[in-house]
Structures are given as structure tokens and as C-alpha cells.
Amino acid sequence: MPAVSKGDGMRGLAVFISDIRNCKSKEAEIKRINKELANIRSKFKGDKALDGYSKKKYVCKLLFIFLLGHDIDFGHMEAVNLLSSNKYTEKQIGYLFISVLVNSNSELIRLINNAIKNDLSSRNPTFMCLALHCIANVGSREMAEAFASEIPRILVAGDTMDSVKQSAALCLLRLYKTSPDLVLMGEWTSRVVHLLNDQHMGVVTAAISLITCLSQKNPDEFKTCVSLAVSRLSRIVSSASTDLQDYTYYFVPAPWLSCKLLRLLQCYPPPEDGAVKGRLVECLETILNKAQEPPKSKKVQHSNAKNAILFEAISLIIHYDSEPNLLVRACNQLGQFLQHRETNLRYLALESMCTLASSEFSHEAVKTHIETVINALKTERDVSVRQRAADLLYAMCDRSNAKQIVAEMLSYLETADYSIREEMVLKVAILAEKYAVDYSWYVDTILNLIRIAGDYVSEEVWYRVIQIVINRDDVQGYAAKTVFEALQAPACHENMVKVGGYILGEFGNLIAGDPRSSPLVQFNLLHSKFHLCSVPTRALLLSAYIKFINLFPETKTTIQEVLRCDSQIRNSDVELQQRAVEYLKLSSIASTDVLATVLEEMPPFPERESSILAKLKKKKGPGAVSVTELEDNKREGGELNGGADRGPDSAAMAAKNRPMSNFSTHCHSGKITNNR
Amino acid sequence: MRFMLLFSRQGKLRLQKWYTATAERDKKKMVRDLMQIVLARKPKMCSFLEWRDLKIVYKRYASLYFCCAVEEQDNELITLEVIHRFVELLDKYFGSVCELDIIFNFEKAYFILDEFLMGGEIQDTSKKSVLKAIEQSDLLRIYFNKADA
Numbered sequence: 001m002p003a004v005s006k007g008d009g010m011r012g013l014a015v016f017i018s019d020i021r022n023c024k025s026k027e028a029e030i031k032r033i034n035k036e037l038a039n040i041r042s043k044f045k046g047d048k049a050l051d052g053y054s055k056k057k058y059v060c061k062l063l064f065i066f067l068l069g070h071d072i073d074f075g076h077m078e079a080v081n082l083l084s085s086n087k088y089t090e091k092q093i094g095y096l097f098i099s100v101l102v103n104s105n106s107e108l109i110r111l112i113n114n115a116i117k118n119d120l121s122s123r124n125p126t127f128m129c130l131a132l133h134c135i136a137n138v139g140s141r142e143m144a145e146a147f148a149s150e151i152p153r154i155l156v157a158g159d160t161m162d163s164v165k166q167s168a169a170l171c172l173l174r175l176y177k178t179s180p181d182l183v184l185m186g187e188w189t190s191r192v193v194h195l196l197n198d199q200h201m202g203v204v205t206a207a208i209s210l211i212t213c214l215s216q217k218n219p220d221e222f223k224t225c226v227s228l229a230v231s232r233l234s235r236i237v238s239s240a241s242t243d244l245q246d247y248t249y250y251f252v253p254a255p256w257l258s259c260k261l262l263r264l265l266q267c268y269p270p271p272e273d274g275a276v277k278g279r280l281v282e283c284l285e286t287i288l289n290k291a292q293e294p295p296k297s298k299k300v301q302h303s304n305a306k307n308a309i310l311f312e313a314i315s316l317i318i319h320y321d322s323e324p325n326l327l328v329r330a331c332n333q334l335g336q337f338l339q340h341r342e343t344n345l346r347y348l349a350l351e352s353m354c355t356l357a358s359s360e361f362s363h364e365a366v367k368t369h370i371e372t373v374i375n376a377l378k379t380e381r382d383v384s385v386r387q388r389a390a391d392l393l394y395a396m397c398d399r400s401n402a403k404q405i406v407a408e409m410l411s412y413l414e415t416a417d418y419s420i421r422e423e424m425v426l427k428v429a430i431l432a433e434k435y436a437v438d439y440s441w442y443v444d445t446i447l448n449l450i451r452i453a454g455d456y457v458s459e460e461v462w463y464r465v466i467q468i469v470i471n472r473d474d475v476q477g478y479a480a481k482t483v484f485e486a487l488q489a490p491a492c493h494e495n496m497v498k499v500g501g502y503i504l505g506e507f508g509n510l511i512a513g514d515p516r517s518s519p520l521v522q523f524n525l526l527h528s529k530f531h532l533c534s535v536p537t538r539a540l541l542l543s544a545y546i547k548f549i550n551l552f553p554e555t556k557t558t559i560q561e562v563l564r565c566d567s568q569i570r571n572s573d574v575e576l577q578q579r580a581v582e583y584l585k586l587s588s589i590a591s592t593d594v595l596a597t598v599l600e601e602m603p604p605f606p607e608r609e610s611s612i613l614a615k616l617k618k619k620k621g622p623g624a625v626s627v628t629e630l631e632d633n634k635r636e637g638g639e640l641n642g643g644a645d646r647g648p649d650s651a652a653m654a655a656k657n658r659p660m661s662n663f664s665t666h667c668h669s670g671k672i673t674n675n676r
Numbered sequence: 677m678r679f680m681l682l683f684s685r686q687g688k689l690r691l692q693k694w695y696t697a698t699a700e701r702d703k704k705k706m707v708r709d710l711m712q713i714v715l716a717r718k719p720k721m722c723s724f725l726e727w728r729d730l731k732i733v734y735k736r737y738a739s740l741y742f743c744c745a746v747e748e749q750d751n752e753l754i755t756l757e758v759i760h761r762f763v764e765l766l767d768k769y770f771g772s773v774c775e776l777d778i779i780f781n782f783e784k785a786y787f788i789l790d791e792f793l794m795g796g797e798i799q800d801t802s803k804k805s806v807l808k809a810i811e812q813s814d815l816l817r818i819y820f821n822k823a824d825a
Contacts, residue, residue, distance in 0.1 A: 014780055017779065017780055021779070060783055063783070064782065067689075067692070067782065069689075069704070071700075088813065088816040089816075092787065092813070093783065096783060096786055096787075102697070126812070126813065126816065132794075133790055133794060136794050136795040137695075137790075137795070139697065139795070140697070163809065166794075166799050166800060167794060167799065170794040170795045170797050170799060171794070171795065173795055173797065174695075174794075174795035174796075177795075178697070201800075201801070201802065202799065202800035202801070202802065202805055205798060205799070205800065205801060206794075206797070206799055206800075209797040209798075246802035246803070246804050246805065247801060247802055249757070249761075249801070254801070255754065255757065255801075256754060256757075256758075256798055256801040257801065259751050259754050263749075263751070301757060301760055304753045304754075304756050304757050304760075305753075305754070305757055307753050308751050308753035308754035308757065311751060311753060312751050312754075343720065343721065343722035344722045344723055344724065344752075344753070344756075346722075347722045347724055348724075348752060348753065381718075381720065381721070382720075382721040382722050384721070384722060384724065384725045384726065385722060387726075
């Protein structure tokens with residue numbers, strides 16, 4: 001292991017690196033670096049021009065210092081000068097420097113682009129590759145503007161060397177990713193597709209990456225690639241391991257190429273041509289078959305490469321979602337992996353199954369593995385694997401297993417990592433609502449959520465439970481009772497107080513008959529938590545109190561005394577003060593009829609898209625929640641509105657219940673339910 | 677691939693290659709964040725994890741962690757093998773590579789990586805081809821150095 005290899009090392013650099021490593025402290029390191037920086041600065045400014053070798057050495061030192069984490073604000077000019085050297089090593093270091101320390105000085109950019117242009121037209125393949133590399137590494141807008149039309153030409157020109165073609169393809173890919181508007185489709189596109197048939201596998205590999213990206217935005221332009229890709233894949237998959245020589249990796253033929261071909265095919269729907277489709281299905285079946293064969297090598301590289309292809313093939317099968325036979329086989333294969341020794345495979349199997357779960361052909365097959373997945377959730381040591389198991393449970397949930405899955409997720413939540421709790425809460429809330437047949441189960445679940453992970457229960461979740469309770473007559477009594485019991489706990493979460501306060505305010509009358517939950521008991525229970533709560537919760541509780549006065553006239557004096565005290569009517573928070581003062585006044589001047597009208601029970605909420613789903617989507621990205629889920633929720637929303645008498649013109653009913661606009665805004669919408 | 681990091685168990689960054697334009701400040705933060713997460717993981721845990729909107733694939737070779745960030749739809753297992761291939765190339769070039777080689781010849785490590793990956797994508801998967809390209813540059817280096825002298 002030579003410290004300086006291949007006889008061309010820069011001794012000065014090696015010495016400098018040694019010095020830095022020998023520094024005993026951060027201060028010593030900084031001191032040494034500053035000394036060197038001063039040295040380099042003076043050399044750069046010096047009267048005699050530096051020779052190429054020295055320039056290269058100093059630029060390299062600057063690069064090293066930068067990579068250690070210190071800022072460098074000079075050296076760019078010297079690096080750019082190196083670009084025009086004819087010596088390969090000097091050019092190389094120059095390009096490396098400017099790729100790492102990108103500078104937006106327009107003068108420098110102009111010089112850099114010039115150097116690149118010279119190298120591109122030099123007809124020297126090594127220089128061309130260096131230049132292409134630099135463009136690919138930096139990929140700035142200015143470079144795209146300068147070279148976006150040149151690169152495709154180089155790519156498809158007949159006399160371009162293979163190594164340059166490779167570089168050109170990937171360079172173009174980078175430019176397209178950063179400045180797609182500057183890479184215009186042209187006659188080069190059909191020739192690029194034909195690169196798929198190139199002799200040189202490296203060119204094919206690079207071309208596929210390019211085509212995969214381009215075809216996502218311009219599918220029609222590149223659709224001829226599908227049949228070419230299928231035949232290439234078929235040739236690789238059916239080849240013996242000795243055929244592809246250099247491109248065989250631990251006895252697996254061209255794994256990278258195979259994976260890329262399979263990825264490319266995922267950009268398009270299944271091939272329409274029967275022959276092509278048939279060949280592809282055969283390919284996929286071969287890949288699935290190979291997975292069952294004994295391995296040709298014990299090395300993990302062999303199995304990783306083989307399985308990489310397998311997983312990509314399964315992704316393709318899932319993407320097509322049209323061959324039930326293949327889907328079921330894929331599911332079975334993944335099922336085997338779920339219990340594999342290797343953690344990586346279990347992780348990937350759980351991940352893949354998630355997508356499989358949403359396909360109607362394989363949904364049932366996925367469900368058969370529920371016990372294994374629950375077991376994984378409980379026993380896997382790796383938190384990332386446990387999280388995948390939780391995701392899969394969410395994906396495979398339906399009417400038949402909802403209760404079981406929600407129960408498992410709740411118990412997982414008790415010990416889950418803090419970073420994933422919010423997401424878990426959202427998911428449990430969504431499942432509980434979507435698959436509730438019995439709404440008392442739903443109410444229990446949400447209250448459990450608040451009890452277990454109160455901090456992570458966002459507003460959307462507890463708003464929702466209140467909306468549902470308001471909209472469903474059959475669960476109101478149960479909700480009141482359960483919430484009352486939950487509030488008895490000595491330390492209950494503030495969200496529980498919010499939910500409890502609201503529900504008791506609306507439906508406390510349903511349990512007031514029992515002496516254990518008489519009106520005064522309810523009030524005292526709520527008020528005992530009052531001083532522990534934040535301002536918004538207290539505001540909610542005040543509204544609950546005035547509703548109590550309406551529901552239970554016998555509590556009027558007690559509650560009025562509370563409202564009257566200084567801490568309420570002279571509270572420093574404007575909202576609390578206003579509420580206390582106005583509610584106190586309302587309770588004293590309004591007749592019972594008026595009070596009853598103003599504080600009438602909340603009308604049912606009109607149906608909207610579930611905000612919980614929207615929040616989950618925002619958290620995880622659009623892929624996490626399929627559109628069909630959202631549609632389902634919209635349709636099922638009708639069920640929320642209990643019986644037939646609570647129809648869709650709840651808005652009209654709401655209007656009727658508000659004779660006095662300013663008071664009613666306090667009681668009905670506005671503060672509590674965010675005015676939706 | 678979005679980026680690749682090589683760091684030691686003590687949290688010293690030995691190589692960083694970024695394949696998308698990122699502000700220096702953000703790079704530093706991401707590196708710190710990720711190093712903390714990966715170094716905290718135990719040996720038997722799996723090589724993949726989710727981080728922000730990316731997938732992280734990592735593997736430890738002797739005292740160095742090789743850590744890649746790939747997109748949501750990329751294949752994790754093949755990325756593991758990309759890492760392995762890179763290690764094989766370093767090994768062949770330096771002759772039984774160790775961390776010191778990468779420290780003292782950091783610019784060569786970058787050159788080898790550049791021959792192998794471009795813009796985050798694999799250029800050529802044939803070990804022979806890549807090594808040949810690297811050797812050619814070396815020959816050029818030596819030729820020019822001789823011309824120098």
C-alpha cells in the first residue's frame with residue numbers, strides 16, 4: 001500500500017497531508033492550514049510565472065483544504081489556467097478543482113466554457129471525456145446553454161469513440177435533468193434509441209440511463225425503445241454465464257444492464273405487440289424461476305446482484321398489474337423473502353409488498369401474510385424494518401382485518417420511535433375511520449391514540465373525531481361516556497381535554513342522568529384541568545361552560561361564579577377575557593328560550609375531502625396515498641351523516657340556527673373547528 | 677444517485693461526491709446529519725434506510741463507511757453492488773486498499789470514481805474497461821511527467 005503510488009505523486013502534497021494528520025488539535029490544524037494558504041497565495045501572486053507542476057500541486061493542496069471543510073476564496077483562476085495545459089494530469093486537476101468548487105463568477109464561467117469547448121473539439125478522446133465529465137459534474141445553466149446542442153451531435157456521430165459516447169450520453173442526461181428546456185428533441189432521438197443495439201455494452205448501459213429519463217417526459221418520441229429493450233433483456237436473461245464475460249458479475253449476467261432495462265420498461269405500459277409481450281412474459285418467468293434455483297456462488301455479491309434483478313422484475317410486474325399469474329408468483333416469492341435470514345431481503349420484501357397490496361389481483365394474496373408481518377412488527381430489531389412492516393399493514397388493511405391491524409398498530413405506537421409517531425397516528429386515524437363499521441370502535445381508537453401519543457395527534461385528527469360524533473346520533477352517548485371516563489385519568493393529555501370539553505359541552509346531557517356523571521361532576525372534572533391547559537384549550541372549555549349553563553340550569557350559579565372571577569374576566573389574553581365577559585353576560589340577560597336557540601346542538605358537518613388524508617399525503621409525498629383512497633373516502637363520506645334526516649343541506653340548517661350572528665360565531669364555528 | 681460519502685468511524689469525511697447542485701451550507705448539514713444516523717446503527721441492521729425524501733444505502737468496509745443517497749424509485753440492492761464495485765476498483769488500483777491510501781491519494785480516488793460513475797449513473801460496468809481507462813490516464817500521466825523531466 002504505497003502512500004504515494006504510481007510514481008507521479010506530488011511530494012509536497014503528501015508532506016502537507018502528513019502535517020495536517022499530525023496536528024494534535026483543531027487550533028494547530030487551522031494554524032498549519034493558514035500558513036499553507038499564505039504560502040500558496042504568495043506563490044500565486046509572485047512575479048515569476050509558476051510552472052505547470054507547481055500550479056497543479058498548489059491547486060491540489062487548495063482542494064484538499066477545501067475538502068477538509070475550510071472555505072477557499074482564491075485559486076479559481078489558476079485552476080482555470082490549468083485547463084488549457086496540454087498535460088493530461090494538469091488538466092485533470094484543473095477540472096477536478098472547478099467541479100468541486102463551483103464558482104458563479106461570469107468571467108470565470110466564460111473562460112471555463114472556452115476551455116471545455118476546445119477540449120470537446122480536440123478529437124482527443126481523453127480530453128473530450130474530461131470535458132464531458134466536467135459538464136456532467138457541474139451541470140450549470142451556463143454550461144447547458146453553451147453545450148446542449150453540441151452534445152447530442154457528439155453522441156450520435158458515427159466516428160465518436162465508444163468511451164466518448166458513454167460519457168456524452170450521461171453528460172446529456174445530467175444537462176437534461178437540470179435544464180430540460182435547453183435540450184431539444186431532434187433527429188438525434190431515433191439514433192439514440194438505436195444505441196440500445198450497440199455492440200459495446202458500456203454504451204448500451206449509458207444510453208439506457210439517458211433514454212429512461214428522456215422517455216418519461218417524451219414517451220412517444222422514444223416508444224420504439226420498448227421492443228429493443230425486450231429483445232436485449234431476453235438475450236441477457238437466457239445467456240449462459242460465460243457468454244458475457246466482462247459483464248458477468250459474480251456469475252450473474254449483466255445485472256446492471258438488466259436492472260436498467262427493467263426500469264426502462266416501467267416507463268411504458270405493457271407492450272401491445274403480442275410477440276414482444278410474449279417474449280417479455282417469458283423473460284419475467286425465467287427470472288422468477290431462477291430465484292428458486294440453488295445459488296451458483298455463496299458470495300453475498302452474487303445473491304445481491306441476482307436479487308436486484310428479481311426485485312426490479314417484480315416492480316415491473318406490479319407496474320403492469322395485468323398478469324394475475326405473475327402477480328401471484330411475485331407475491332409468493334416476496335412471501336418467502338419475508339422470513340429470510342438476511343435483513344436486507346426482509347426489508348425489501350416488506351417494501352415491495354406494500355405496492356403489491358394495492359393491486360386488486362394480489363391484494364388477497366398479500367393478506368395471507370398478515371401474521372408474518374405482525375410478527376415482524378413486534379420482533380424485528382431494526383427500526384427501519386419495523387417501519388416497513390407498519391407501512392405494509394397499513395397498505396393491506398381492509399374491512400376484514402381492520403380491527404386486528406389497528407390494534408397491532410396501536411400497541412406498536414406505545415413503543416415507537418418519536419420520529420415516526422405522527423405518521424403512525426395519521427395512518428391509524430385514517431384506517432379507523434375508513435373501515436369503521438361500528439363507530440364506537442372508532443371513537444375508542446381515536447381516544448386511545450390521544451392517550452398513547454397525544455403529542456403527535458394533530459388537529460386534523462381530533463377535529464375529525466368530533467365531526468364524526470356530531471354527525472352520528474348513534475355514537476354520541478357512547479362518546480360522552482367514554483370521554484368522561486378518559487378524563488378521570490390523573491394525567492391526561494391536553495388533546496383529550498379538548499375533545500372531552502367539546503363533546504361534553506354538546507352531549508353531556510346524555511350521561512347526566514347517572515349520578516356518577518351528573519352535570520356538576522362533569523363541570524368539576526373539566527374545570528379541574530382548566531389551569532393546566534393552554535389558551536386555545538381554555539377558550540374551548542369556556543364555550544363548553546356556557547353550553548352547560550344551557551343544558552343544565554342547575555349549574556348556572558356555580559359556573560357564573562367561575563366566569564365572574566378576576567382570572568377570567570380580567571385575563572390578559574384578549575380571547576379568554578372576551579369569552580368570559582360575553583358568556584357571563586349572555587347567561588344573565590338571555591331568557592332560557594334565547595339561550596337554547598343560541599346554544600343549540602351543532603348541526604352536522606357537510607362532507608369534504610378528509611384533511612387527514614391530505615396531511616398524510618403532504619408528509620409522505622404524493623405516492624403514499626393513492627387517488628382511489630381519496631375517492632373512496634369521498635364516497636364513504638355519506639355514511640358519516642348517520643340517518644336519513646341529516647341530509648346534505650346541513651348548511652341551510654346551520655343558517656337557521658344562528659339568529660344572533662356575533663354570539664353564535666363563538667359557539668358554533670370559528671375558533672373551535674377552524675371555520676372550514 | 678444524488679451523492680456519495682466516504683467517512684471513517686470517527687466521523688472524518690474522506691470523500692464526498694455530489695451529483696446535484698447543492699449549497700455548501702446544506703451539504704455540510706446533510707453530511708453531519710447523515711453521519712450521525714449511520715454511525716449510530718448497529719452491525720446487524722439492514723443496509724437501507726429512509727432519510728428525508730431519499731433512500732440511503734450504506735456499507736462498511738474495514739474502517740470506512742460508504743454511503744450513497746439514491747432516489748425513491750432506485751434499486752437498493754444494485755446500489756449496494758455499485759459500492760462493492762467501487763471498492764473492487766480501488767482495491768485493484770491501490771493493491772489492497774486501506775483508508776490511508778484514500779487520504780493521501782484523494783485526488784486519485786476522485787478520478788477513479790469519475791471513471792466509474794458520471795452524473796450519478798454507472799458508466800461502464802465492466803471492471804476491466806474501467807481499470808483500463810484508469811491505467812490509460814496513468815500512462816498519460818507518466819508519459820507527460822517524463823516529457824516534463
